[in-house]
Amino acid sequence: MKNVDNLIESATELAGRGLSRGEIADELNVSRETASWLVERGGVESEPDQEPRATASPQDIHVDWSAIGRDSRRLTHVSHAMADLISKDDTDVGLTVGIEKAGVPLATVIANELDTDIAAYGPAKHQWEEGDIEDFDGGFSQNFSAVSDQNCYIIDDIITSGTTMKETITAVREHGGTPVGCVVLVDKQGLDEIDGVPVSSLMNVVSVAPEE
Numbered sequence: 001m002k003n004v005d006n007l008i009e010s011a012t013e014l015a016g017r018g019l020s021r022g023e024i025a026d027e028l029n030v031s032r033e034t035a036s037w038l039v040e041r042g043g044v045e046s047e048p049d050q051e052p053r054a055t056a057s058p059q060d061i062h063v064d065w066s067a068i069g070r071d072s073r074r075l076t077h078v079s080h081a082m083a084d085l086i087s088k089d090d091t092d093v094g095l096t097v098g099i100e101k102a103g104v105p106l107a108t109v110i111a112n113e114l115d116t117d118i119a120a121y122g123p124a125k126h127q128w129e130e131g132d133i134e135d136f137d138g139g140f141s142q143n144f145s146a147v148s149d150q151n152c153y154i155i156d157d158i159i160t161s162g163t164t165m166k167e168t169i170t171a172v173r174e175h176g177g178t179p180v181g182c183v184v185l186v187d188k189q190g191l192d193e194i195d196g197v198p199v200s201s202l203m204n205v206v207s208v209a210p211e212e
Helices: 004-016 021-028 032-041 072-086 103-114 163-174
Strands: 095-099 117-122 151-159 178-187 197-204
Touching: 004 021, 004 032, 021 032, 072 103, 072 178, 072 197, 095 103, 095 163, 103 117, 103 151, 117 163, 151 163, 151 197, 163 178
Parallel strands: 095 117, 095 151, 151 178, 178 197
Antiparallel strands: none
16 A cells, blocks of 8 residues: 555656656546645756745545556456446447546456447546646547447546546547446546536545534
8 A cells, every 4th residue: 555655756756757747647546736746745846937836735535456457357357347337227338438548458348348349538637747737638549449429438447536537528529429427446526427427436435524
């Protein structure tokens, strides 16, 4: 289990390899704000004309599911469980969309289980460093199926804020597809739906804090 010091070390190492803040967030399963905080705590200097950043850590929960991800058998079993969450849906679905990076291996098994084609979506956060996430673009990989005229399930590992899932839903619609369900391993927000699309998760994470 990683503590904050371990996360800072991992974030610094990933930044040193040239990953964007958004990619670091994706790798560590934390929000973009948390990824920035971790990198800055690791000693990455701000530009001289920038104001000092806040030293308080953002409120977030780190989810480490590497014990599943590093073993193909465990990954397959968990993906089957995710597929089971939506297996009783009577909607005719022809496509499973995996959100890169971690959502794609999960989606591959789920697509096989549900007998659908597969698509892969690279979210805008993989390019994000600072500023408005809307200044960056995501896109579908041409090496996989097109989403046009397809009812689609969207698969990812974790919902942190819901921004990436909402972006993917919008992209599917813009490309002529119809998202009918979102499935994740862990939902940090406990969402029932995003932009009108139902959300199913194997686990919900609920932060409990005493009233002030």
